[in-house]
Amino acid sequence: MPVDPIFEPIAFRNLSVKNRIFRSNVSGRFDNYDGSGNQARINWETKFARGGVGAIVSSFVPVTIRGRIVPNYATVDCDARIPFWRALGNAVHEHDCRFIMQLSHGGRQRDIPGIEYEQGWSATERDEPLHGFPCVAMTRAQIDETVAAFAAGARRARAADLDGVELHAANGYLFTQFLSSAINDRDDDYGGPLRQRARFLLEVVAAIRAEVGTDFHLQVKISAEDHNDAIDRNEKPGNTLEETVEVCKWLDAAGVDAIHVSSGSYFPHPRNPAGEFPVDELVKTYDQLLSSGSHALRNYLLFRLEPTQRLFEERWEKARGDRIEGINLPAAKAIKAVVGVPILCTGGFQTAEVIREAIRQQFCDAVTIARPLIANNDLVQQFAAGMGRPARPCTYCNKCLVNAVENPLGCYDQTRFDSREAMIAQIMSVFTPAPFE
Numbered sequence: 169m170p171v172d173p174i175f176e177p178i179a180f181r182n183l184s185v186k187n188r189i190f191r192s193n194v195s196g197r198f199d200n201y202d203g204s205g206n207q208a209r210i211n212w213e214t215k216f217a218r219g220g221v222g223a224i225v226s227s228f229v230p231v232t233i234r235g236r237i238v239p240n241y242a243t244v245d246c247d248a249r250i251p252f253w254r255a256l257g258n259a260v261h262e263h264d265c266r267f268i269m270q271l272s273h274g275g276r277q278r279d280i281p282g283i284e285y286e287q288g289w290s291a292t293e294r295d296e297p298l299h300g301f302p303c304v305a306m307t308r309a310q311i312d313e314t315v316a317a318f319a320a321g322a323r324r325a326r327a328a329d330l331d332g333v334e335l336h337a338a339n340g341y342l343f344t345q346f347l348s349s350a351i352n353d354r355d356d357d358y359g360g361p362l363r364q365r366a367r368f369l370l371e372v373v374a375a376i377r378a379e380v381g382t383d384f385h386l387q388v389k390i391s392a393e394d395h396n397d398a399i400d401r402n403e404k405p406g407n408t409l410e411e412t413v414e415v416c417k418w419l420d421a422a423g424v425d426a427i428h429v430s431s432g433s434y435f436p437h438p439r440n441p442a443g444e445f446p447v448d449e450l451v452k453t454y455d456q457l458l459s460s461g462s463h464a465l466r467n468y469l470l471f472r473l474e475p476t477q478r479l480f481e482e483r484w485e486k487a488r489g490d491r492i493e494g495i496n497l498p499a500a501k502a503i504k505a506v507v508g509v510p511i512l513c514t515g516g517f518q519t520a521e522v523i524r525e526a527i528r529q530q531f532c533d534a535v536t537i538a539r540p541l542i543a544n545n546d547l548v549q550q551f552a553a554g555m556g557r558p559a560r561p562c563t564y565c566n567k568c569l570v571n572a573v574e575n576p577l578g579c580y581d582q583t584r585f586d587s588r589e590a591m592i593a594q595i596m597s598v599f600t601p602a603p604f605e
């Protein structure tokens with residue numbers, strides 16, 4: 169009998185994974201305010217390892233405190249964090265699952281600024297567009313400092329015996345702010361033509377290689393297309409697929425081990441995570457975001473008033489297009505055709521046959537899954553048992569996403585549960601075992 173492509177192991181240059189399903193990055197505010205890690209995060213990640221995924225790509229892990237998007241995410245900004253990440257890696261490894269840390273910096277794109285820094289660092293000095301958070305265009309010294317912080321983050325991930333690192337160069341965070349023609353308005357060596365916009369990212373890749381050598385897994389998550397004008401038609405569209413294909417060729421030549429294909433020049437974006445924009449649910453949590461940012465009143469009214477609510481929701485879904493499952497596959501295929509390293513593709517996957525066909529037809533080498541695994545932590549085991557799609561699939565309602573700024577990360581679609589109590593019990597299970605039992 170032919171081997172099921174989903175369960176064929178995959179070998180990268182420096183890493184082997186037992187199957188083709190990776191848990192995609194999902195951030196939740198499980199940790200302590202100062203960025204030290206918490207048992208709840210270990211519990212959270214262990215659920216997916218136990219559920220059968222081959223590897224977990226972590227949540228957004230800030231390489232500096234200034235680079236975080238909200239407090240209460242575990243950071244990798246100092247050596248004191250290494251023991252926590254080692255404990256988390258060990259817990260995941262017990263289930264024959266690999267753990268790849270997403271090295272991240274939010275730049276100007278934050279959700280809640282925290283108390284330490286009033287301004288973000290960015291490629292530009294134009295405010296972050298959703299909340300109106302202020303930022304400054306980074307100086308050469310600040311760029312060098314940030315390059316060094318990424319290299320130190322990779323060193324710490326390796327010292328913690330993790331299996332690799334991913335640079336978060338997608339979805340509007342600091343690397344995207346440099347890469348995107350819609351955001352980067354610099355007139356120095358880090359702005360202008362594509363090669364110069366890619367310079368910061370390529371410098372980080374080189375610094376990581378210099379720090380950890382060539383035998384440690386390094387992958388890059390990148391937005392294949394910016395679609396920066398998806399909601400605000402006054403914005404420029406940003407990078408095209410053709411431009412990203414060029415950047416991926418440079419990354420391949422610079423020695424990265426894999427490319428993880430996403431889309432969108434900001435987060436969330438109609439194409440990522442593709443689905444509904446549940447404004448009714450958002451108004452319950454948006455107060456967390458209202459306390460700062462110059463667009464607070466605009467957004468408060470936009471999301472509270474019925475006509476603008478509906479207009480926003482309609483525009484959101486139109487900008488996505490018809491496809492949710494495999495939304496990034498055509499872009500992944502275009503990138504796969506020109507690079508030598510394996511391609512991971514994110515976006516909507518939860519049907520075994522769709523995943524098999526994507527691999528068989530060389531659109532990508534493996535898929536990464538976020539929401540359908542939040543909904544069904546054991547999705548891989550269900551596939552292994554012969555199910556083609558879970559009995560209670562993820563509905564792409566994005567209630568998990570809009571709750572995550574205020575409430576524990578988990579599935580908030582009550583229609584998937586027998587009762588509200590059952591839903592809450594599932595969400596709260598992340599706090600067992602508790603830190604001080």
Ligand SMILES: Cc1cc2nc3c(=O)[nH]c(=O)nc-3n(C[C@H](O)[C@H](O)[C@H](O)COP(=O)(O)O)c2cc1C
Nearest residue numbers: 192193194195227228441514515516537538539569
């Ligand atoms: C609640 C939530 C948090 C997320 N956090 C991150 C993150 O920290 N880093 C990242 O690269 N992507 C993040 N994403 C995007 C996912 O990794 C994934 O690429 C996207 O949701 C599409 O995959 P899906 O359709 O399987 O959910 C997040 C998505 C959700 C829903």
Ligand code: SF4
Nearest residue numbers: 562563566568579580
């Ligand atoms: S809340 Fe649940 S069903 Fe809705 S998108 Fe998130 S995981 Fe899927």
